[in-house]
Amino acid sequence: MIVALVATIGGLLFGYDTGVINGALRPMATELGLTPLTEGVVTSSLLFGAAVGAFLGGRMSDAIGRRRTILALAITFLCGTVICVLAPAFGVMVVGRVVLGIAVGGASTVVPVYLAELAPFETRGSLAGRNEVMIAVGALAAFAVNAVIGNVWGHIDGIWRFMLAVCAIPAIALFFGMLRMPESPRWLVEKGRRSEALEVLCTVRSRERAVAELAQVESAASTDSRREVASLRAVLGNKWLRRILIVGIGVAVFQQLTGINTIVYYGQVVLIEAGFDESAALIANVVPGLIGVIGSIVSLYLMDRVNRRTMFITGYLLITLWHLLIGIASLVLPVGSGARPYVILVLVVLFVGSMQTFLNVATWVILSEIFPLHMRGLSIGIAVFCMWIANALLGLLFPTVVEGIGLTGSFFMLAAFNLVAAVFMLKLLPETRGRTLESIEEDVSTGEIYAVPEPRR
Template sequence: MHTRKLGMIAFIATFGGLLFGYDTGVINGAVDPMKQDLGLTPFTQGFAVSILVFGAAIGAAVIGRMADRHGRRKTILLLSGIFIVGTFGQALASNWQILSVFRFILGLAVGGASTTVPVYLAEMSPTEQRGSIVTRNEIMIVSGQLGAFIINAVILNIWGSDPDVWRYMLIMGVIPAFALLVGMLRVPESPRWLSDQNRRGDALHVLKQIRSPNRAEAEMAEVDALLEKERKSKTGGVSDLSERWVRRLILIGATLGVFQQFTGINAIMYYGTQLLENSGFSSNGAVIANTLNGVFSVLGITVGILLINKLNRRTMLIGGFFLIALFHVLVGLSSAYMPDTAFKPYVVLVFVVAFVFSMQGTLGPLVWLMLSEIFPLKIRSFAMGICVFVLWTANAIVAFGFPPVVATIGIAPTFFIFAGIAVVGLIFTITTVPETRGQSLEEFEAHARKRYA
């Protein structure tokens, strides 16, 4: 019964991840008919797409602190309302300015979900299941993107001649948003947050719903001890940046986040349909073919999660950067030098899909995992907030810059640039990134303090 209750809580909360994936992926198929209906230029198109990600950067920084103050459950309920408002607003927008305002609002919810949902899941989970339960959110994110690609393909093939077809694609996101709202009304608050608010009785009551009675009592004692330790060690956030080794770890984490985004994965997630159309697919064919990016994204992250506890982090990062650089070069070469035959778009598709699989099997889940491992206890949330803000900002730069860059220099040179960035990321990993596998968080903290002092 306790396991079933925990499973239901995790399922409901990860609708936040599903919305994260859907709202970042749906624009992929919607942007072309949207461009025609609203008369978007490469600049306004890039702005309207990327403004969601700029909103996510702000949401990650601001809403994460809100969750500390008001609770995880209340914050996720608030996010579900923002998802609903943002979805309706963007679907009904009459020009690119209104569209951009509501995509920014939607971005606040996406960024807030990217920080609050994993924290809620981690705090609800028993130690031995924490990894598998928290990573369900990553699977739901890529499943949301895949769902968006499939829904786009179906809607486009049914109503493709309707100038409002992009609105139908966007409005579908309101269904999981309502599911999240209704579902979160039925689940409890995080026991860790309740205990931190000196509501020990409420925290124990929640634990007894999702643990055996003896386990709940034992875990409550452990939570009390951990909270006391945190209260003694926490010094307030910003003051800890005076320590050189802490600044070095934050720089490493933020740089990993930038490299994760500058591999170009979200250029594919946001503009994959346009890329395939430019490579030779018909408009409808590109939307259908783009669903393979979603399929292999899910497959890649599933393989990555299976390998994370079996291979060293550095090994996976190095292998990931190598494969990413390789497939970017192959996309660029096939785009630039293959003759324009019926076979060409399928070759480009194979290399793009191989890149997506490689990226989602390595850097995709791994960077998020390492960000949760490398920071000392006393500033873990604060340091994570800095790095996630930088990561989302890098995501926004890619989303904004990809259309005008491709329009200016073409597909092949753009992917050669991505390949060059991946090579720099490979060198950075070899020379700078520490190994965290096989060490407790406390052991790594002691090691990092000595290494980077």
């Protein structure tokens, strides 16, 4: 599906911009004179910007449409890249990273919703999940580009600027690609543009099915308008809408508390702590990135075949196990042991593989489908805002935590977070596989979704 390919370039930018700091930070710190504190600020400034972008992106996409919002985000990606590449000092770099963060956060909110609203219900999981595959591809690309540039041209002053500059290429591709893409038919219906919505649906469905689906969307939109629920106050005042918002926030925040982005941002640092030298760590860093892409592809296959709840609960239990084993390995294998770096690398790879296979794709799919249309932009914006705040705090504090309690304590702490997450999913997460967005919306709004039996495999 060409629409999915083009829109998910936003996911690739998301992955590259968040992952590129992994290898660029050390040479950047040397040239710009960064301290450990300012390194944390440079890393986390993108994440705090992403929190703002996530919230604004959801509201903006409700106001001007999913397509126009993605176009605006492409321009923002390009502007942020230029500022970072040309940054002469710490302050300008932080500004550029915040601009990039706004684009990353907006893309993380809008692209999954855009794909979910265009996809047929029976393949919605795999189509909406392609965005997460592209995020993983973007992170892998960042690790690979960093490894090549760092090992071949690492002696050149300002080499980190070349690592960052690569991001301009997909930003330009996203802008020109989206110029030819259709608007979300569900957003068009919400705005009363029925004929345009039918025209879009007919380009991706048979006409008979497009007409039937349009009738469903119109019925749901009509019900939404009678509810007159659009503000945060109205959502919080409704028992069932408040509950699904809490579920969405929990899904988003717990995804960050897996610690996956500690590997994305500080993977080289973790591997050096494990015992690799700097150059070897930069190369070894590519392995988790590659496994992440493979895991995401496997997850696409599973999304329309395995229940969402099964994916989440299995994923969090596996990650709890890998975190415990990483902590134990760093405790029992002494620094300087020949086995220590490789054992920890294998366990990190298993963690990343489990994360990408069971959780990362599933998280973005569930966030794109659990919220009713009339609160979708607002609610996914709030959930992803909370996700990015958790991400930013973890990115800011992780170096300090590792310094304070070591690799062992850090991963034991993450294991505890993930055990709590598994219990949360078991108790609160509803099942959505194999259902139309409109049927999910109806049952969310009445609370029936928590009583409906899970679809059979």
